[in-house]
Amino acid sequence: MPDTSAILARLTTTQTAKEGVEHGIKADEWERLVTRLGREPNLVELGIYSVMWSEHCSYKSSRRHLSKFPTKNARVIQGPGENAGVIDIGDGQAAIFKMESHNHPSYIEPYQGAATGVGGILRDVFTMGARPIALVNALRFGDPSHPKTRSLVAGVVAGIGGYGNCVGVPTVAGETQFDAGYNGNILVNAMAVGLADQDKIFYARGATPGNPIFYVGSKTGRDGIHGATMASAEFSEGDEEKRPTVQVGDPFTEKLLIEACLELMATDAIQAIQDMGAAGLTSSSVEMAASGGANGEGIGVVMDLDKVPQREEGMTAYEIMLSESQERMLMVLYPDKIDMAKAIFDKYDLSAEVIGETTDTGHLVLTQFGQVVCDIPVAPLAEDAPNYDRPWIEPPKRAVLDISRFPEPGDYGDVVLKLMSCPDMASKRWIWEQYDRHVMNDTLDSSQSMGNAAIVRIHGTNKALAICSDCNPHYVAADPYEGGKQAVAEAYRNLSSVGATPIAITDNLNFGNPEKPATMGYIVKAIEGMAEACRVLDFPVVSGNVSLYNETDGVAIPPTPVVGGIGLIEDVSKIATLKGAEKDDVLIFVGDTTGQFGASLFAREWLGLKGEDLGSPPPIDLEIEKKHATFVRQLIHDGLVHAVHDVSDGGIACAAAELALASGMGMTVSIEDIGRDKATAMNLFCEASARYLMAVPQSSQAEIVRRGNELSINAGWCGSVQGDYLVFIEEPVKARKVAELPLSRLREAHEGWLPNYMNEVD
Amino acid sequence: MKTAVIVFPGSNCDRDAQDALAKVTGKAPAMVWHKDGTIPSDTDLVMVPGGFSYGDYLRCGAIAGNSPIIEQLTAHARRGGYVLGVCNGFQILCETRLLPGALMRNASLHFVCKPQRLSVESANTAFTSAYAGRDTVTFPIAHHDGNFFADDETLDRLEGEGRVTFRYVQGENPNGAARDIAGILSENGRVLGMMPHPERAVGGNEGGLDGLGVFESLVSAA
Numbered sequence: 001m002p003d004t005s006a007i008l009a010r011l012t013t014t015q016t017a018k019e020g021v022e023h024g025i026k027a028d029e030w031e032r033l034v035t036r037l038g039r040e041p042n043l044v045e046l047g048i049y050s051v052m053w054s055e056h057c058s059y060k061s062s063r064r065h066l067s068k069f070p071t072k073n074a075r076v077i078q079g080p081g082e083n084a085g086v087i088d089i090g091d092g093q094a095a096i097f098k099m100e101s102h103n104h105p106s107y108i109e110p111y112q113g114a115a116t117g118v119g120g121i122l123r124d125v126f127t128m129g130a131r132p133i134a135l136v137n138a139l140r141f142g143d144p145s146h147p148k149t150r151s152l153v154a155g156v157v158a159g160i161g162g163y164g165n166c167v168g169v170p171t172v173a174g175e176t177q178f179d180a181g182y183n184g185n186i187l188v189n190a191m192a193v194g195l196a197d198q199d200k201i202f203y204a205r206g207a208t209p210g211n212p213i214f215y216v217g218s219k220t221g222r223d224g225i226h227g228a229t230m231a232s233a234e235f236s237e238g239d240e241e242k243r244p245t246v247q248v249g250d251p252f253t254e255k256l257l258i259e260a261c262l263e264l265m266a267t268d269a270i271q272a273i274q275d276m277g278a279a280g281l282t283s284s285s286v287e288m289a290a291s292g293g294a295n296g297e298g299i300g301v302v303m304d305l306d307k308v309p310q311r312e313e314g315m316t317a318y319e320i321m322l323s324e325s326q327e328r329m330l331m332v333l334y335p336d337k338i339d340m341a342k343a344i345f346d347k348y349d350l351s352a353e354v355i356g357e358t359t360d361t362g363h364l365v366l367t368q369f370g371q372v373v374c375d376i377p378v379a380p381l382a383e384d385a386p387n388y389d390r391p392w393i394e395p396p397k398r399a400v401l402d403i404s405r406f407p408e409p410g411d412y413g414d415v416v417l418k419l420m421s422c423p424d425m426a427s428k429r430w431i432w433e434q435y436d437r438h439v440m441n442d443t444l445d446s447s448q449s450m451g452n453a454a455i456v457r458i459h460g461t462n463k464a465l466a467i468c469s470d471c472n473p474h475y476v477a478a479d480p481y482e483g484g485k486q487a488v489a490e491a492y493r494n495l496s497s498v499g500a501t502p503i504a505i506t507d508n509l510n511f512g513n514p515e516k517p518a519t520m521g522y523i524v525k526a527i528e529g530m531a532e533a534c535r536v537l538d539f540p541v542v543s544g545n546v547s548l549y550n551e552t553d554g555v556a557i558p559p560t561p562v563v564g565g566i567g568l569i570e571d572v573s574k575i576a577t578l579k580g581a582e583k584d585d586v587l588i589f590v591g592d593t594t595g596q597f598g599a600s601l602f603a604r605e606w607l608g609l610k611g612e613d614l615g616s617p618p619p620i621d622l623e624i625e626k627k628h629a630t631f632v633r634q635l636i637h638d639g640l641v642h643a644v645h646d647v648s649d650g651g652i653a654c655a656a657a658e659l660a661l662a663s664g665m666g667m668t669v670s671i672e673d674i675g676r677d678k679a680t681a682m683n684l685f686c687e688a689s690a691r692y693l694m695a696v697p698q699s700s701q702a703e704i705v706r707r708g709n710e711l712s713i714n715a716g717w718c719g720s721v722q723g724d725y726l727v728f729i730e731e732p733v734k735a736r737k738v739a740e741l742p743l744s745r746l747r748e749a750h751e752g753w754l755p756n757y758m759n760e761v762d
Numbered sequence: 763m764k765t766a767v768i769v770f771p772g773s774n775c776d777r778d779a780q781d782a783l784a785k786v787t788g789k790a791p792a793m794v795w796h797k798d799g800t801i802p803s804d805t806d807l808v809m810v811p812g813g814f815s816y817g818d819y820l821r822c823g824a825i826a827g828n829s830p831i832i833e834q835l836t837a838h839a840r841r842g843g844y845v846l847g848v849c850n851g852f853q854i855l856c857e858t859r860l861l862p863g864a865l866m867r868n869a870s871l872h873f874v875c876k877p878q879r880l881s882v883e884s885a886n887t888a889f890t891s892a893y894a895g896r897d898t899v900t901f902p903i904a905h906h907d908g909n910f911f912a913d914d915e916t917l918d919r920l921e922g923e924g925r926v927t928f929r930y931v932q933g934e935n936p937n938g939a940a941r942d943i944a945g946i947l948s949e950n951g952r953v954l955g956m957m958p959h960p961e962r963a964v965g966g967n968e969g970g971l972d973g974l975g976v977f978e979s980l981v982s983a984a
Binding site: 162255349436438439440442444446448449 | 875968
């Protein structure tokens with residue numbers, strides 16, 4: 001037994017501004033803290049303030065800008081502010097989803113960092129009563145030639161698979177990109193989607209005084225202490241030393257926790273529930289207290305930390321409150337349901353203890369070894385956290401990229417091969433084959449068919465959700481406002497391309513240090529661009545996560561606001577995928593090719609341009625996006641098409657290549673029916689938006705053209721599905737072939753890069 | 763045909779098995795919790811589902827192989843009842859010695875999930891009769907430890923007695939399994955363990971339809 005009096009003396013020692021700084025509390029925040037508290041905090045209290053006021057928990061730099069997002073429409077049941085967003089999908093059911101980053105931990109310890117990222121986002125979803133039905137991940141790594149990249153890819157992928165596969169939730173979609181800008185700060189964003197009945201949704205809010213606080217799941221250990229604070233600071237060389245602040249995941253316990261919680265949720269035992277994520281017991285208890293009360297007026301909490309199940313001996317109140325041990329939940333139960341709840345958790349061999357109760361004091365009171373070690377008002381911790389209007393400057397505008405300065409490529413086939421095998425475009429089979437995409441038996445389409453969005457059936461029904469993740473950081477770096485619009489519009493296009501009605505998004509905003517006005521400018525403008533797109537497309541933001549301070553040694557990552565989109569499919573027989581093209585189908589091109597080369601894949605990979613030289617990204621006309629997407633969706637709904645692909649990175653050339661590879665069918669594309677720029681490269685590789693390529697049965701062609709004419713949408717013949725080659729022709733009369741690639745060669749290039757790279761020995 | 767599915771902590775294909783059995787037999791299987799559950803005495807087929815029982819800790823299937831329910835499972839098998847173990851279920855059946863051999867880590871050391879072509883080695887079993895006339899079928903696979911191993915004597919015997927039901931199509935072995943073995947039978951032909959997932963290929967999803975045959979064969983055998 002340790003000497004408790006010495007521990008207690010340390011825990012209750014009054015702290016000073018200097019110790020505040022060591023906890024990441026800046027001088028002005030210290031003043032604010034002491035004023036609100038009316039005294040200096042002790043060590044436990046300072047620890048609690050430091051995590052609650054960290055960027056990670058308080059969103060103090062982004063809050064005022066996040067309020068620009070549209071977050072409501074007729075379908076939104078719960079927008080941002082709870083564990084995850086909730087959307088009405090009809091028939092009394094709801095989709096519950098969120099995306100969250102685990103960037104810093106994944107760089108330090110890739111396997112556990114990525115694994116616990118998956119675990120954390122799953123808990124956000126099942127905390128609300130949803131059974132998780134799909135996982136998606138958005139990954140960004142450094143340059144492939146950087147010495148750390150290969151091991152980071154291997155570790156992150158193994159960690160995501162190790163956790164998701166074991167928990168038994170299919171990983172159905174994702175994106176992986178490489179850029180030197182992420183060399184010292186990779187991005188691991190994980191999204192989970194769950195399904196619940198609308199009358200069985202659980203919230204953190206609503207706990208009333210006098211009820212037991214119930215702790216369930218894993219025991220608390222010393223892992224992850226101050227993880228939230230780490231995630232709110234810049235990196236520097238040697239930060240691998242922070243490895244002990246990375247948590248260790250146990251997907252087996254998570255699986256049991258899911259089953260036990262859903263079993264308990266089927267009863268009426270739970271008044272409020274919150275998972276223990278960042279800042280563990282601190283944030284979960286504070287958030288439930290702050291949003292407690294019949295009218296959300298806030299309540300108090302008293303907890304006896306000696307009752308918290310502990311993995312190690314001699315843990316102090318400070319450590320218990322700041323531990324980020326995984327697979328733990330905090331609930332407020334109705335008093336007469338404790339025995340029943342304990343019986344359920346006992347069935348699954350999980351720890352479950354009453355560790356305190358809710359009160360009407362509005363204070364967070366903690367005792368250890370029989371003595372009060374913390375007694376602070378709850379409100380200043382949460383609502384009253386700092387909320388900064390960080391100074392920012394308008395990001396510089398870039399000139400339009402003038403393509404005429406560059407020679408036309410000698411061989412367009414070489415360009416297609418190069419683009420399709422570059423790290424961003426090459427097949428990610430090596431990654432997704434390590435993920436169980438099929439467990440739960442509802443996966444209708446996944447990464448397996450290279451699709452625009454995954455399609456997951458709503459169990460036992462004829463409906464499905466379409467799920468995608470998107471961001472083009474090159475566009476955002478070139479123009480954050482247009483790039484932000486594009487990220488949302490891309491998700492909207494991807495969902496529409498499979499026949500789904502886009503209904504809502506979650507976002508994961510990854511940026512550098514917000515205290516630098518130039519970086520803050522990108523944050524502000526990207527949010528404003530995204531907000532504008534969400535508003536016009538009626539595509540509200542219902543949940544999200546902000547990850548700032550993604551910098552190493554003063555250099556920020558490329559601005560990367562990732563969008564996770566959800567769409568609803570009312571009838572699974574009315575969908576389109578990439579793999580559906582059939583022999584002798586007609587290719588139809590929808591949209592307008594309006595010469596946009598800025599920040600394009602062609603400019604980066606073929607012309608070798610970087611940074612400023614890449615020019616401005618393609619502008620987005622949101623009304624046109626909406627019009628074209630609606631048109632395409634209707635065609636799918638009416639059964640007129642076999643396969644659809646939106647045109648994005650690498651333009652029509654890469655869209656056609658992907659369509660051909662997914663269906664295993666050759667294609668011949670007539671360039672003049674795509675665009676009429678005098679530069680052939682422009683027509684082939686331009687990334688103008690709101691465009692689609694479709695394979696349709698010959699019998700549909702006339703009807704599609706007629707509908708296009710009626711709506712003043714350019715939709716017409718641009719080629720055919722035939723043979724074993726990808727062919728691009730010009731001057732259809734003479735049918736000059738400007739490129740002719742055997743599908744086998746294209747496949748080899750596309751499939752070869754990643755496995756070859758991963759199998760090279762350093 | 764009356765069926766039951768054993769559920770271990772960490773099983774995650776139990777619902778998939780339940781749905782597939784309900785679809786083919788028209789009757790919901792009994793879902794039997796490993797700790798205190800009972801396999802109904804008139805059960806024809808017990809399915810041991812895939813997943814990560816006990817987190818695959820110690821060794822895949824090792825802890826589940828010592829769970830309280832195993833006694834009932836072996837009694838059912840001794841009586842000549844049908845048992846189908848898929849993926850983690852196969853690993854568990856090897857641990858209980860209802861089937862010979864062991865499943866080692868995939869030769870690639872990676873988890874692998876993909877559509878897998880299998881050759882049907884014999885359509886003359888209770889689990890494969892519906893595949894008469896078909897050389898190959900495609901089932902989804904999803905495992906980290908599917909590398910079947912047994913000594914040469916055992917392998918010779920399995921082959922000699924016609925107890926290899928499925929092999930990975932030559933040249934497409936995804937895990938390094940000895941002699942491309944994907945599924946094997948017990949001596950009495952009533953217990954089948956296999957790494958590929960027939961329950962994920964009964965229609966309505968990315969897995970296709972080829973798995974139906976396993977369940978249809980059982981329905982006509984039972």
